[in-house]
Structure formats: structure tokens, C-alpha cells
Amino acid sequence: MSSTxxxxxxxxxxxxxxxxxxxxELLCAHPEIEILAECANGFExxxxxxxxxxxxxxxxxxxxxxxxxxxLELIGTDVPVIFVTAYDQYAMRAFDVxxxxxxxxxxxxxxxxxxxxxxxxxxxxxxxxxxxxAATARxxxxxxxxxxxxxxxxxxxxxxxxxxxxxxxxDYVALASQGKKHLKQQTIAGLEACLDPNAFVRxxxxxxxxxxxxxxIEPYGKDSRLAILADGTRLPVSKAGYxxxxxxxxxxx
Amino acid sequence: MHPLxxxxxxxxxxxxxxxxxxxxxxxxxxxxxMGWAESAGLLFPxxxxxAAVCLAAWYPVKSAPLExxxxxxxxxxxxxxxxxxxLLWIQLAKGLAYVLSRVPEFSKIxxxxxxxxxxxxxxxxxxxxxxxxxxxxxxxxxxxxxxxxRVMETNVLAREAELKALKxxxxxxxxxxxxxxxxxxxxxDPGKAREMCILLADFLRMTLGxxxxxxxxxxxxxxxxxxxxxxEKVRFGARLRVEEDIQEESRAILVPPLVLQPxxxxxxxxxxxxxxxxxxxxxxxxxxxxxxxxTVENSFDPEATSTRRNGMGLVxxxxxxxxxxxxxxNIQVNAAEDHFRVELSLPAETGDAPK
Numbered sequence: 100m101s102s103t104x105x106x107x108x109x110x111x112x113x114x115x116x117x118x119x120x121x122x123x124e125l126l127c128a129h130p131e132i133e134i135l136a137e138c139a140n141g142f143e144x145x146x147x148x149x150x151x152x153x154x155x156x157x158x159x160x161x162x163x164x165x166x167x168x169x170x171l172e173l174i175g176t177d178v179p180v181i182f183v184t185a186y187d188q189y190a191m192r193a194f195d196v197x198x199x200x201x202x203x204x205x206x207x208x209x210x211x212x213x214x215x216x217x218x219x220x221x222x223x224x225x226x227x228x229x230x231x232x233a234a235t236a237r238x239x240x241x242x243x244x245x246x247x248x249x250x251x252x253x254x255x256x257x258x259x260x261x262x263x264x265x266x267x268x269x270d271y272v273a274l275a276s277q278g279k280k281h282l283k284q285q286t287i288a289g290l291e292a293c294l295d296p297n298a299f300v301r302x303x304x305x306x307x308x309x310x311x312x313x314x315x316i317e318p319y320g321k322d323s324r325l326a327i328l329a330d331g332t333r334l335p336v337s338k339a340g341y342x343x344x345x346x347x348x349x350x351x352x
Numbered sequence: 353m354h355p356l357x358x359x360x361x362x363x364x365x366x367x368x369x370x371x372x373x374x375x376x377x378x379x380x381x382x383x384x385x386m387g388w389a390e391s392a393g394l395l396f397p398x399x400x401x402x403a404a405v406c407l408a409a410w411y412p413v414k415s416a417p418l419e420x421x422x423x424x425x426x427x428x429x430x431x432x433x434x435x436x437x438x439l440l441w442i443q444l445a446k447g448l449a450y451v452l453s454r455v456p457e458f459s460k461i462x463x464x465x466x467x468x469x470x471x472x473x474x475x476x477x478x479x480x481x482x483x484x485x486x487x488x489x490x491x492x493x494x495x496x497x498x499x500x501x502r503v504m505e506t507n508v509l510a511r512e513a514e515l516k517a518l519k520x521x522x523x524x525x526x527x528x529x530x531x532x533x534x535x536x537x538x539x540x541d542p543g544k545a546r547e548m549c550i551l552l553a554d555f556l557r558m559t560l561g562x563x564x565x566x567x568x569x570x571x572x573x574x575x576x577x578x579x580x581x582x583x584e585k586v587r588f589g590a591r592l593r594v595e596e597d598i599q600e601e602s603r604a605i606l607v608p609p610l611v612l613q614p615x616x617x618x619x620x621x622x623x624x625x626x627x628x629x630x631x632x633x634x635x636x637x638x639x640x641x642x643x644x645x646x647t648v649e650n651s652f653d654p655e656a657t658s659t660r661r662n663g664m665g666l667v668x669x670x671x672x673x674x675x676x677x678x679x680x681x682n683i684q685v686n687a688a689e690d691h692f693r694v695e696l697s698l699p700a701e702t703g704d705a706p707k
Contacts, residue, residue: 115587120536205531205532
């Protein structure tokens with residue numbers, strides 16, 4: 100990378116042209132920072148991160164489809180992020196996901212410089228994986244409405260109602276939705292914590308199932324059972340998992 | 353202030369004494385040696401004075417309200433007061449009898465009165481107690497009326513405050529984002545920055561001013577809307593497209609202020625802002641058969657997570673329409689596939705907008 104010349108590459112992500120103009124201008128005073136790309140939405144941002152490998156990202160929170168938090172969850176790298184937003188209610192959450200700083204619009208020069216200094220000192224630092232942080236930063240008592248998955252630079256949104264089941268695969272979970280499987284870098288426990296426990300059940304060490312999809316349960320072997328989904332998929336149900344499943348199904352009756 | 357010292361109440365109070373005096377005259381005249389004339393001659397002036405004196409019952413009544421006074425205190429207060437006033441009553445009766453005895457027709461009145469004094473004593477006592485209870489009735493009437501008035505007043509104040517607060521809502525994020533746009537424009541396009549400052553100033557002045565008014569011509573609301581949309585167009589650029597279909601006759605119709613703006617703001621914040629490619633907002637106003645139909649329609653992303661899709665703006669407009677028109681106004685919200693539509697229907701009022 101350009102680190103030999105002590106230059107940093109930055110991305111500016113904001114859905115408003117004029118908001119990007121402000122950041123671009125403030126960066127003019129810093130020739131050591133090169134603007135690699137400007138993105139008008141989260142999809143572009145995810146792609147630009149893969150293409151340009153920036154050292155620093157200025158990230159708006161409120162954007163169509165993918166919010167700044169979604170983007171952060173998807174890029175899952177050690178890039179320092181400075182959030183830029185007109186909303187102060189996300190500040191706490193921003194620091195929970197280890198954002199370098201949180202700038203409020205309208206952005207002033209002094210505040211901007213301070214954020215930039217902090218960011219520079221953090222470049223190259225190892226940070227906790229963003230995808231795990233995003234889960235902890237979720238507001239309490241609020242469950243995900245949709246999941247964001249990245250396949251290469253392609254981003255897919257899966258509304259939780261369309262998630263059939265999830266299967267643990269090493270450091271990933273495979274999300275089964277509408278006949279397709281999407282890999283997401285997350286632990287199954289992390290995913291379980293984000294889902295409404297009244298709609299999704301951990302039926303097995305490696306499986307979470309959407310309660311709506313369970314057609315019937317059949318005995319299988321000595322201590323375990325099988326959950327048969329509406330589309331015929333067969334998932335293993337552990338003893339503990341059966342207990343959880345049964346109590347939820349009983350509640351629904 | 354004594355509650356009986358209004359003309360109507362004092363009249364009523366005196367009127368209440370008339371039958372009592374009549375009964376007393378009958379009692380004194382029918383028993384013993386006092387004649388009707390003597391009895392009436394003595395009792396009319398005596399009761400007249402005593403009626404005035406009994407107004408003093410107000411003070412012990414006020415100092416010993418029924419709700420908060422224990423029975424012994426209540427009894428002792430009034431019995432002592434009654435005893436004192438009755439003694440005064442007897443002395444008055446004797447004095448009057450003395451004066452009357454100067455008149456030849458009533459020369460024997462003092463002798464005739466003496467045996468009747470116990471009856472008179474009892475009567476004085478009772479009259480005072482009657483006056484006390486009358487005052488208690490007045491007091492509780494007054495208290496309940498006051499409580500009622502207070503409740504009504506607080507209700508009215510609360511509602512006014514609420515309506516005022518609802519009207520004067522300027523979304524702070526709208527302000528911050530607009531200021532950020534201006535800040536960007538100052539170097540890119542200073543002329544546009546100035547224009548934007550003026551738009552924003554106009555919008556704020558109008559919004560704050562409207563908080564004071566109860567009703568405005570639709571044209572004024574549309575003016576405000578133009579400012580708002582012009583500002584948002586600077587922010588969103590080509591992503592925000594607006595179509596207006598305003599029937600000319602509808603412009604003069606009176607509407608509560610800020611009845612459209614919150615809906616259009618919703619359309620921007622929850623509709624256009626969530627669309628990568630932006631979308632269109634349609635505003636229409638039609639007057640027909642004495643009713644005004646207002647519609648705000650926008651494209652929106654059905655997958656957007658925003659849980660506040662029908663945010664405070666809609667609740668706010670709904671409540672204000674209810675406050676003014678009751679069941680005469682009507683709001684319909686339709687969320688089709690990728691279209692959000694709010695329809696208002698309200699009575700078409702015309703005339704001069706009151707201040």
C-alpha cells in the first residue's frame with residue numbers, strides 16, 4: 100500500500116452530495132490523506148472497501164437500505180471509522196462498535212481535526228472484529244429485523260421473517276432463506292442473541308430454526324429428534340433443544 | 353369575602369327567613385298572653401336584625417369545614433357560638449320590648465314577653481343553627497363549583513399547551529442537516545448558500561408564527577411546504593422529486609396550520625431518504641361538495657427497517673384534526689407495496705382567518 104509514502108487512503112460515505120463536499124473540503128488541508136472514493140450508499144461503500152482497502156472511512160449513519168452500522172458490520176475489518184451524522188442518539192452505539200470518533204453535522208474544522216488525529220493514531224491498530232461488536236451494540240430489547248450478508252462485494256438483505264434456519268460452520272453461520280444459503284461471518288451464539296427468542300429457537304448446538312417453518316418433529320435415535328421443516332429439510336434437535344422448542348410450541352397453543 | 357353578600361344570594365337568604373318569622377309569630381302569638389300584634393311588632397324588627405347577625409355564622413363555618421373538622425370541635429364551636437348569639441338575641445328582644453312599651457298599644461309587652469323568653473331562647477338557638485347549616489351548604493356548593501372550574505381550566509390549558517407544542521415542532525435533524533448543507537454550499541456555491549439561509553429563515557419564521565394561529569388559508573400552508581421542499585431538494589438533489597396538484601379554489605379554504613407539512617416531512621424522512629434512487633412525493637388538494645381533500649403520497653422502500661414509518665407527524669396531525677373537527681375530519685393511511693398515501697378529508701371552511 101501507500102504506507103511507504105506515509106499517505107493514507109480515505110473513503111467518504113454519505114448519501115447526500117453536499118455532506119460529502121464538506122468532508123472533502125476539510126480533507127483538502129491534509130495532503131497526506133488521499134480520497135480513494137466517495138460513496139452515495141452502503142452498497143457502494145462495501146464494494147469500495149473491498150476494491151480500495153482504505154485506511155480510514157468517514158461514514159454516515161442514516162443512509163438508504165444499509166445504515167452506517169450495517170456497513171461496519173459487513174466490512175468487518177480493522178479500518179478506523181469516523182461516523183458523521185446529524186443524529187446524536189447513535190453516539191453511544193458508535194463507540195460500542197469502536198468507532199474512532201463521532202462527528203455531528205454540521206461538522207466544524209476543529210472537531211474534525213481532532214477526529215482525524217485520533218484516526219491516524221489508530222490506523223494499523225488491531226481492533227475487535229466488527230461483526231461481533233455490531234451484535235453487542237444492538238439496542239437492548241430490540242431484535243434484528245433483517246440480516247445483512249456479504250458475498251464478495253455483493254450485499255444481500257434478508258428480512259428475519261424469510262430466514263428458515265441457520266447452521267453453524269466454523270467461524271461462520273450459513274443462513275438458509277428461500278432455498279439459498281448465505282454465509283455470514285458470525286458465531287451462532289452471536290446470531291441467536293440478535294434474534295427474537297419467541298420466533299427463533301436454538302434447537303441444537305449448531306442450529307437455530309425459525310419456529311414458523313417447523314412442520315413436525317420426529318424421534319431419531321435414542322435421545323435426539325429431527326425437526327422436519329415445511330420444505331422437507333431435516334434438522335437435528337438435541338435434548339436441550341427439544342425442551343426449548345416444546346415449551347415455545349406449547350406457549351403458542 | 354362573605355359568600356352571601358351578592359344581591360341574589362342575600363335576597364334568597366332573607367326570603368328563607370320569612371316563613372321562619374311567620375312560624376315564630378304564630379308560636380308566640382298563639383301561646384301565653386302575647387297578642388298577634390305584640391308578637392309581630394316585636395319579631396319583625398328582632399328577626400331582621402338577627403338575620404343580619406346570623407350572617408356571622410360564616411366565620412365559624414369557614415374556620416371549621418366539615419371535611420377536616422372533628423365532631424367534638426365542630427359541636428363545641430357551633431354550640432358556643434349559638435349560645436353567645438342566642439344571649440344577644442334575648443337581650444335584643446328585651447331591649448326591643450322596652451322600646452315598644454313606650455307605644456301605648458304595646459304598653460304591656462314587657463310583662464307578656466317574660467314568660468315566653470324560654471321559647472324565644474330556643475328559637476334563637478335553632479335559627480342560628482339553621483343559618484349555620486345554610487352556610488355549610490353554600491360553602492360546599494362553592495367548593496364543588498370551584499373544583500369544577502379548576503378542572504376545566506387545567507383541561508383547557510393542558511390542551512392548548514399540547515396543541516401549541518404539536519404545532520411548533522421543528523425537527524432538529526432537519527435543521528442540522530440543512531445547516532450542514534449550507535456549510536457545504538458556502539464554498540461550492542455561495543449564492544446558493546445565501547438562498548438556502550433565506551429559505552430556512554422563512555421556513556422557521558413561518559413555522560414558529562403558525563404556532564400562534566388556530567387556522568390559516570391553505571395557500572399559507574402550501575407556501576410553507578414550498579420552502580420546506582426547496583430546502584430538502586438542496587439536500588437530496590435529484591433523489592427528491594415533487595408533484596403538486598392544487599386546485600385553485602382550494603387555496604382559500606381554511607385549515608389548521610401545519611396540517612400538511614408534518615406529512616410531507618414524513619414522506620421525505622421515511623420515504624425518500626430510505627431510497628437509494630430517491631422517489632416522488634405527490635401533494636394534492638381538491639375542494640368538493642363542501643369538503644377539502646388533501647393527499648400526500650410518496651414512494652417508500654417496503655424493506656426499510658425504520659419502525660417509525662408512521663412517526664409522530666401522523667399522530668400529531670390526527671390529534672389536531674380531531675381537536676378541531678371531531679368526527680367531521682377523517683384520515684386514511686394506505687401503505688401499498690411501495691407507495692405510502694395519507695388522505696385527509698375535512699370540512700371546507702372559508703371566510704376571514706381569525707387571528
